[in-house]
Amino acid sequence: MFSKILIANRGEIACRVIRTARKMGVKTVAVYSDADARSLHVAMADEAVHIGGSPVAESYLRGDVIIAAAKATGAEAIHPGYGFLSENPDFVDQVTAAGLVFIGPSAASIRAMGLKDAAKRLMEKAGVPVVPGYHGEAQEIVILASKAREIGYPVLIKARAGGGGKGMRRVDHPDDFSDALSGARREAKAAFGDDRVLVEKYVDKPRHIEVQVFGDNHGNAVHLFERDCSAQRRHQKVIEEAPAPGMTPELRTAMTDAAVKAAKAIGYSGAGTIEFIVDASDGLKPDRFWFMEMNTRLQVEHPVTEMVTGVDLVEWQLRVAAGEELPVGQDGIGLDGHAFEARLYAEDPAKGFLPAIGTLHHLSFPSESAAGTDIRIETGVRQGDAISPFYDPMIAKVVTHGADRTTALDALADAVSRTEVAGSTTNAAFLAALARDPDFASGDVDTGLIERKQDELTTSAAPGSRAIALAALAATGATTPADSDDPWSGLAGYAHFNPLVRRTALSFGGTEIVAHISARPDGRFDVRPEGGEAFVLAAETTEAGATVAAWPGHVTVFENGRSFDFAISDPFARAAEIGEGTSSMRAPMPGLVKLVRAAKGDKVTKGQAMLVLEAMKMEHTITATHDGVIQEIAAEGAQVTDGTVLVRFEE
Numbered sequence: 001m002f003s004k005i006l007i008a009n010r011g012e013i014a015c016r017v018i019r020t021a022r023k024m025g026v027k028t029v030a031v032y033s034d035a036d037a038r039s040l041h042v043a044m045a046d047e048a049v050h051i052g053g054s055p056v057a058e059s060y061l062r063g064d065v066i067i068a069a070a071k072a073t074g075a076e077a078i079h080p081g082y083g084f085l086s087e088n089p090d091f092v093d094q095v096t097a098a099g100l101v102f103i104g105p106s107a108a109s110i111r112a113m114g115l116k117d118a119a120k121r122l123m124e125k126a127g128v129p130v131v132p133g134y135h136g137e138a139q140e141i142v143i144l145a146s147k148a149r150e151i152g153y154p155v156l157i158k159a160r161a162g163g164g165g166k167g168m169r170r171v172d173h174p175d176d177f178s179d180a181l182s183g184a185r186r187e188a189k190a191a192f193g194d195d196r197v198l199v200e201k202y203v204d205k206p207r208h209i210e211v212q213v214f215g216d217n218h219g220n221a222v223h224l225f226e227r228d229c230s231a232q233r234r235h236q237k238v239i240e241e242a243p244a245p246g247m248t249p250e251l252r253t254a255m256t257d258a259a260v261k262a263a264k265a266i267g268y269s270g271a272g273t274i275e276f277i278v279d280a281s282d283g284l285k286p287d288r289f290w291f292m293e294m295n296t297r298l299q300v301e302h303p304v305t306e307m308v309t310g311v312d313l314v315e316w317q318l319r320v321a322a323g324e325e326l327p328v329g330q331d332g333i334g335l336d337g338h339a340f341e342a343r344l345y346a347e348d349p350a351k352g353f354l355p356a357i358g359t360l361h362h363l364s365f366p367s368e369s370a371a372g373t374d375i376r377i378e379t380g381v382r383q384g385d386a387i388s389p390f391y392d393p394m395i396a397k398v399v400t401h402g403a404d405r406t407t408a409l410d411a412l413a414d415a416v417s418r419t420e421v422a423g424s425t426t427n428a429a430f431l432a433a434l435a436r437d438p439d440f441a442s443g444d445v446d447t448g449l450i451e452r453k454q455d456e457l458t459t460s461a462a463p464g465s466r467a468i469a470l471a472a473l474a475a476t477g478a479t480t481p482a483d484s485d486d487p488w489s490g491l492a493g494y495a496h497f498n499p500l501v502r503r504t505a506l507s508f509g510g511t512e513i514v515a516h517i518s519a520r521p522d523g524r525f526d527v528r529p530e531g532g533e534a535f536v537l538a539a540e541t542t543e544a545g546a547t548v549a550a551w552p553g554h555v556t557v558f559e560n561g562r563s564f565d566f567a568i569s570d571p572f573a574r575a576a577e578i579g580e581g582t583s584s585m586r587a588p589m590p591g592l593v594k595l596v597r598a599a600k601g602d603k604v605t606k607g608q609a610m611l612v613l614e615a616m617k618m619e620h621t622i623t624a625t626h627d628g629v630i631q632e633i634a635a636e637g638a639q640v641t642d643g644t645v646l647v648r649f650e651e
């Protein structure tokens with residue numbers, strides 16, 4: 001076994017790998033960018049090396065600097081995690097040339113599977129069923145469009161270098177083909193530096209079922225059953241589970257056989273995933289699944305497999321890379337119970353899941369789960385850390401395990417509901433709603449479920465009087481010092497004129513909320529939200545089922561599994577806003593103006609597409625917030641920061 005390895009990644013996956021390495025007695029070296037200098041993975045590793053600036057191109061993608069760091073620290077092997085350099089065969093060659101071991105498959109395996117078109121050609125030859133479509137070399141629009149017609153609409157245009165759902169466009173009608181192709185190409189170019197595409201038949205109401213495979217350098221290859229990742233939005237996984245609901249022995253045998261055949265066809269070594277698309281419109285049938293792609297790395301959702309098989313996949317990765325044989329054969333791998341994983345992201349479901357950024361002023365995960373269930377939190381951040389615009393906005397993976405699907409799903413809904421994040425918008429409420437959705441619970445999932453129920457799953461509840469009262473009191477900064485019987489003494493700025501009733505203004509979702517607070521002789525406060533029920537609260541209150549987190553300019557109240565973020569109204573900030581004019585649209589996050597769809601002087605209507613903002617490698621269409629005439633609009637190619645005015649309307 002290695003005595004020291006370097007982890008060429010960040011965030012939760014770097015922390016995950018460090019944990020197993022430590023368990024195995026292997027020393028770890030972390031690498032970090034400027035933005036990550038104080039991050040959790042750096043704190044957890046035995047050593048850490050600074051590799052460059054915050055943008056990934058200056059740090060986590062700098063293979064040369066990372067290899068130099070490994071040499072300098074005496075690490076013998078490099079674990080790439082997922083993303084970044086994990087599926088870059090040139091990097092694998094460089095690692096090997098430097099006399100180090102790459103903890104993953106060979107460069108040849110990655111080359112064989114790295115591009116979806118070539119992989120499909122290879123799998124076709126190996127006798128694995130592939131998704132019908134065009135995966136040839138030609139890229140001319142006329143050829144692709146005619147192939148699309150041959151395949152039959154709807155079709156799916158896919159970046160051959162794609163990953164994470166990027167560079168993909170569903171096209172329902174030939175008229176839209178050309179626009180969709182340009183969009184897919186732009187996104188692919190930005191994310192992968194490769195704008196070549198393939199065209200596939202769009203499988204209707206499909207399920208995404210993938211098989212975990214593992215090979216070693218002694219000719220062994222096994223599978224570790226399947227995962228179902230059909231709960232997706234924009235082709236990105238949201239909740240994953242193992243095993244697949246409703247899986248039949250016939251389909252399982254057919255799929256796992258095909259997966260092992262695929263791995264053997266390329267002499268695969270290490271952890272890999274064969275992704276299949278399954279047409280479940282007529283039940284799960286053994287002849288209705290097709291190869292989509294192989295991910296030649298550890299997958300984000302690998303924990304669900306670990307929970308049901310009891311295998312530590314990272315441990316196997318290290319063993320296989322060190323030259324050992326797989327610890328067990330196929331017969332030694334069993335299935336126990338059911339597991340779920342939900343991806344908790346800093347993003348705003350109400351705004352089309354726009355990625356968000358922010359400092360995690362309050363962060364708390366549940367530590368205990370209901371009897372008979374297990375809970376596992378995979379995260380790379382701590383309270384006080386920031387979700388920066390440079391990297392994937394994932395905050396954590398919430399993983400649960402139970403004896404059966406219902407138990408595990410209940411545990412998931414419960415765990416997500418008890419997860420508290422303040423400082424950034426998150427998808428927590430959306431995940432909880434999905435985990436409690438009756439269709440999802442029935443196991444009748446397909447990749448379109450989330451889109452069909454989007455409104456239901458993303459409606460946000462309004463805060464009740466108690467949440468408002470708690471927020472208002474926290475907003476005054478009320479604290480009751482033990483050595484003082486003057487309840488107002490802790491109210492910064494107000495101690496000297498002791499008003500009898502203090503008016504506090506908050507805003508929730510843009511609506512102003514006012515509460516009146518007065519001190520009581522017993523040291524507590526009467527808090528009366530306007531038009532709502534009044535409450536008697538102590539300053540450092542611990543109300544049943546509620547947590548209050550105050551952070552600069554905001555108070556977040558967590559109440560019975562929901563969270564409410566209140567902005568503390570600042571009269572000065574409001575004045576500035578009014579002075580500037582209210583009819584403008586600002587960039588919700590830092591990004592690049594990719595495409596401008598309207599011009600100065602245009603009369604636009606609410607909901608009309610104004611421009612396309614590329615942020616965090618994804619394209620986001622910014623639509624008009626109201627009707628108006630454009631006075632000014634951002635220029636194509638402009639790099640904007642959070643809050644930059646994108647569109648100004650005429651008054």
Ligand code: ADP
Nearest residue numbers: 011082083084163164165237299300301392394
């Ligand atoms: P798939 O490629 O099938 O969507 P996953 O859902 O496991 O597989 O991973 C999504 C992709 O997004 C990965 O290929 C990885 O490149 C990228 N990715 C996801 N999260 C992160 C992260 N925290 N850091 C870097 N890359 C990430």
Ligand code: ADP
Nearest residue numbers: 162163164165166200201202203208235292447
């Ligand atoms: P990525 O590399 O981005 O993970 P995939 O090829 O794995 O790309 O596809 C991502 C998701 O897009 C799949 O999980 C599935 O939901 C959807 N998808 C892919 N191909 C098809 C298809 N031919 N028909 C319908 N949906 C598809």
Ligand code: MG
Nearest residue numbers: 163164275293
């Ligand atoms: Mg995929």
